[in-house]
Each structure stands twice: as structure tokens, then as C-alpha cells.
Amino acid sequence: MTTPQHPDLGASFEQSRSGLRDTHRRSLMRTLFLVTGSALVAFGCLQILNGYLWLAAGEFVASVVLFLGVTRINRTPHLQAWIYSYLVTGFSFALLIMLVPDASVAAFVWVLMMPVLAYLLLGKKEGFLLSAPFMLAGCVTYYFHLEFVADARSMIDLLNMMLCAVLMLGFIHLYETRREEAEQRLFTLAQTDALTGLSNRASFQSTLARTIAESARSGTGFALVVMDIDHFKVVNDxxxxxxxxxxxxxxxxxxxxxxxxxxxxxxxxxxxxxxxxRDVKPEDSFELMDELRQRIADNELKYGEALIRVTASFGIAHYPEDGTEAETLFRVADHCLYSGKRAGRNTVVKAGVAAIRSPRRTSKQHV
Incomplete structure (x- = not known):
């Protein structure tokens, strides 16, 4: 059996904090750094003309930091910390701009961007926990920006801001919830055999690769077993x-x-x-599989008016005795399996031992 390289889909899914994988989040952060840094240079120049030198200086310093980040974001092992630093600083700066008189009358629109960036980069849970407090602070800041809401016009402005913020957060949260559910269903379909509900071949090979890596770190062993139903074609025919x-x-x-x-x-x-x-000795794995072989041989499956009885053959390879790579272990287990097939089927064979008949072995029974 050949064992092509399959990505560990389980690990990939777990490492995804949002709809984006880490490589995509790094690419997006790099773009955000470039765009934000360039925008801050332009805003800094305009703030000088506006008379806010201290604000312009802060924007120039922030732009330099962001441009430096462009060269580092693809290599840093602390991607999550960089994302939080960018979002928290950016959200705080947006609130600060809203508090500065005449700095920008349209600065409040950035409050509506908070959930978009937070959910996209952090996922549903962390995105909500970060964006919701900042959006609430933005609405409060906008209230003070209006100075008073005694007339209907000011009240309309405040309610528009609050309603848009709530709807934006609610819609994005709903979208992210549905996206996660859809991704989970697709992930399950990609990992599961539709007929039996077991892991499919790609998923099993990913699990095997992960087991080899874990066993290499811990110094423990495990058994790889390949099982085949004897004369299964007879049942179908x-x-x-x-x-x-x-x-x-x-x-x-x-x-x-x-x-x-x-x-x-x-x-x-x-x-x-x-x-x-996992964590099984060669002799114990043989006994376990022989017991399983016997249970399969003794079982009667009722199908309509007929009773179906089948047997199975097993080939066992052990890590690290019989190999330390997935392809080698599969090859050894396959060899053992087909040795048992040639010896008469309904057998359990492990590497280094010829096919033997268990004392509990039943006679072969086919449909």
C-alpha cells in the first residue's frame, strides 16, 4: 500500500482561529500594516496643517512601527500577540481621535470597522470579546462628542450610531457562527467515511503521522493493524x-x-x-486482534431471511521495531495480512512470526 503525504487536517483545523489560516492572517496583517502606515503618514501631514502637532507626531511614530512590522510579520512566532497589539492600539487610537475636538468629525465610522477586523483576525469568541467593549466605548465617546442630546437631531445622530454598531456586531457574529458551523460540517465530511462513520483513509493517515510524531517524542510504541474481510466479494455477488x-x-x-x-x-x-x-506490546496486540477476529467470526448478521457470517484477516506491524515511517509500517502490515490470506484466511499475523492458527479459531464460514 502506498501512503501519499496528507496534511494533518485535524491540526490545521484546530490552528484556525477564524476563517483564515495563519498564512492568510500573516498576509492580511502585512497588507493592513502597509495601508495603515501609509494612511497615518497622510493623516499626520494633515494634522500638522490642522494644528495638532502632538497628534501628527504620534501618527508618524506609529507609521514607522507599522512599516517595520511589514518586514517582520511573516517571520514572527508571536503572530497572535502582533494581532492583538495592532487591534488594541488601533481601536484605542480611533477612540482618542473621537475625543479630540475638531480632529475629525467622521472618526466615529471606525467604530463600525472594529468587529470586522476583530472577527476576521481572531474568530468568533475572541473577536467578540475584543470588539464589543471597544464598540460600547465608542458609542459612549460619541455621546460625549455630541455634548448634549437635548434636541431631536442630536438624539437621531446618537441612535443611528448605536443602532448601526449593534447591527454590525450582531450580523458579523451571526455570519461567523454560521461559517464555523459550515466549516465544521465540511471538515467532518472530509475526515469521515460516509458509509461506516469511521475515519476515512486520509484522516487515518493523518492520525498515523501524528501518532508516529508523538511516539518519537515520548519513546513509546504502538501497533498498526491492517484488517481485510475475507471473501467479501462473495457477499456482494x-x-x-x-x-x-x-x-x-x-x-x-x-x-x-x-x-x-x-x-x-x-x-x-x-x-x-x-x-x-497505542502503548501496546506486540504480544498484547496479537491477543487483542485474535479476540476481535474471533468475535467477527462468531457473529451472525441477519439480513432479511438470511444469516451472514464472515471472517477477517489481520496483519500487525509495530513501531519502532518494524519501522519508524508510515510507509514502512503499512508495507510490513500489508505483508503480514497477505501472508495470513495465503495461509487460509481468518488469521492474525504479526511481523516476524509465520501465520498460525489460533486455538480458538473457527472454521471458515462464507455466505
């Missing part, structure tokens, strides 16, 4: 594919109910399954 699907679902249930929560199981394709048994 004599009773139909629906019966074959029912057999696959039943086998999947047998596998998951017997394994530990730390173990992993997936459907590799067709009637072939893969299992990862």
Missing part, C-alpha cells in the same frame, strides 16, 4: 451491495466497541480497515 454495506457497518461497529478510547480505527477503502493501538 450473492446477496447484493446493500448486504455488503450492512456487513461493513456491522464490522465497523465491532471494531469501535472493542477498542480503547486512545486507539484509532478507519476504513482504508473497500473491505479494508486500519487500526492504531
Amino acid at each position: 450473492t446477496m447484493g451491495h446493500e448486504a455488503g454495506d450492512q456487513v461493513l457497518r456491522d464490522i465497523s461497529h465491532r471494531l469501535t466497541e472493542r477498542l480503547r478510547t486512545t486507539d484509532s480505527v478507519g476504513r482504508l477503502g473497500g473491505e479494508e480497515f486500519g487500526l492504531i493501538l
